[in-house]
Amino acid sequence: MSGPSLLVVVQRYGDVPGGAEAHARSVVQRLSPHFAIEVATTNSTDYLTWKGDLTAGLDRVDGVSVRRFPVERPRAWNFKLYERRAFRSGHTLEDERAFIDAQGPYAPELLDFLFKRGREYDHVLFFTYIYYPTVLGIPLVPERAVLVPTAHEESAIGLAAYQPVFHAPRAIAYNTEEERRMVWRRFRNERVSNEIVGVGIDVPADRNAARFREKHGIAGPYLLYVGRIGVSKGSRELFASYQSWRASDPAHDVSLVLVGDAEISVPRTSGIVHLGRLPEQDKWDALAGCAAFVMPSLLESLSLVTLEAWAAGRPVIVDARSPVLAGMARRAGAGLAYRGRAEFAEICELLLDRPELGDRLGRSGADFVGRTYTWPRVVETYLDLFAEVRARLAA
Template identity: 45%
Template sequence: MKLGVVVQRYGADINGGAELHARYIAERLSRTHEVEVLTTCARDYVTWRNEFPEGQERIGPVAVRRFPVSRERDPEEFGRRSFQVFETPHALVDELAWLDSEGPTSPALIAHIRQHASTFDYLFFFSYRYHHAYHGIRAAADRAILVPTAERDPAIGLALFPPVFRGVRAIMYNSHEEQAMIRAVSGNDAVPGVVVGVGSDIPSQSAAERFRRAYDIRGPFVLYVGRIDENKGCRELFQFFQQYLFTSQRPLQLVLAGKALLPIPDHPLIRHVGFISDQDKFDALAGCEALIMPSFYESLSMVAIEAWAMGKPVLANARCDVLQGQCLRSNAGLFYADYREFAETLRIVTSNRSLALALGENGRRYYLDNYAWPVIDAKYHRMLDTLKASPPPTGTIEPLPGWFARRRGTLPPASEVLARVPDGPAPRPAATGARTRPEGPPRGGSSRGPRRRRPGQGRPAPARQGR
């Protein structure tokens, strides 16, 4: 088959979650299919500034075709339009203007998809909420497969997206929580879909001492890997960890790896080692007591999967449904919803060696059963085979309403729509023989079971930049 992968940014040095996910899948699919990546010339997700040259190149085994972004993002305009559609009644034209302001806006990319879609058997679109995915899917719905990478934030409540979720040929979900959320907002149960996620290349050997020597890390430490910013829960992590150190008798260190968009506290037990190589990351995972995932918003968390593959327990923010659900399904992580729970779960996971080993072993099995590459590859190939054997669709994606209807200011604030969507960890898959609904903490669960928020009772929602 000839397959396309359409994603907002693409490059060997671009390590964002959705973009890295897209690169992994493109490279895996290229082993058995002809694959071409269609993307923009942008490198930075905040500005969408054109930095890569327009045109064709090869990155590893994959052909890449880049198209220019027509305008950089204006943060003030994007913030203003975000408030309008997330917090006030509005019209569909306001949502379309929001989408343009978020970007990356590339008319040339959309025109290419419209003109050349028929040359592909299927096109995989990554990240539902961006300009390239929305307009690209509308240009090629009859062969579009969506990898939504959706998080529980107000964008999911916009009226723009349910027709897209209902109109694609198939959806490759990252988690059971993502699938449940998208089905709740769109009623797209008839669209073929599978929870698949993404794998990772886990090294056969790693060396904790190599990481310790390279960065002069001595003594026990917990690890955070990722972008260090407010949306990832890092400000709260700094507050909680410093409070924990004030009352704890154990000199535990917090090691942070990744690009810092927040000031790092000036504390001798908080170390920022910057952006590190994959080898250093796995060496760090080998040496840490646990991985901490403080994020409010995730559609999967690749680094949590990698920690479990390495046999390490995970301490996660319970206010992220996906992370809590992953901890429950794996029996390999603890989760916290406030400082008291953070302190107690951190104390337990770093002081109870037998518990930490048991959680780590559960995580290793969970990775092998669900996220090892042969498992991921098989799900993609089964979906392609299923679609190939199915009759072609007879309809098209639902058209946009007419000129007057698009301008009626009758749409509710997206945050209100989101508040009505059921939350909490998704039911466990019946095929596993587990309970159909979590009934409190299993082995490796939290001291507090799943919660159900009432409409309007949301989690803290820091201002976001379209990530």
């Protein structure tokens, strides 16, 4: 189509796991009727290695042109050494820059493209503050850059190298009020034009818990987790809390069903069922039937699958130490937060013994998503942000 042009820059794109990547793809799909849109990304699907497993060059995803630039070197085998140097007391700015290069995805051709052709686009939308393409790409096109930071409290965000990422763009699109407050507190960048945008949730009308149970052999009540299974997602703590609860209270015969790719070993314990990655329909069927959805991660700027659980009318159990998830659960009136294994057990028993409470929390969650995370509102907010970028460029 003709009209304003938009380049979306993201570390991975297409059929890849990852919340930020799914977020980027869904935004591209919704904005494509309004812009002449392209995507600039890498030829990797694995954020742990950045192996170039896709063909570099022009591609198309969902009818949108995608420019895949080669990752010139994989994540450094001694990446943890660079990480320790960057996070230690008394480190230098060079240590921080070496950490960003080593973390990857190291794709200098993508930066060269932004330097030579970035100003041909009316706007450049960057996803995820922490990675090489965003850190080094925003300074090349700051006057037309909009950042979706997907930021949360972690060691990296305290590095000085990230200061320009939050001060240079023309505008910032935050996911939640909690994320914005955290960024303002750390960077004092309130002057940068911003909105809380988030993402919309599409809920299929056909959600069948019985179909999920029959297909995957799930009997009895179950807790559900969907997403990457790894240390950074709080998976080990979830396993320990679940096993401790089940050992102390065998009367509650409840499964813990895991959906997603595992980066760590999953305990071969009675009650823990790992189904791997599932089709979208199976995921929604699983959400429809769960006693509660569990999200143990502390490092979230927004959890799409938590919003999906609420949209499906199910209650959510979150770790109280996560400012974003605990804050959203409180604002939505749709979840319960735990501190430690004892409270995790108490919440699980409460929701299992009082299913009407879970249903009531789930209805509150569905209302919250319906008010806040809808595509018409998200698209309208992006259109307003981009119109402001164009107006300031023309001034």
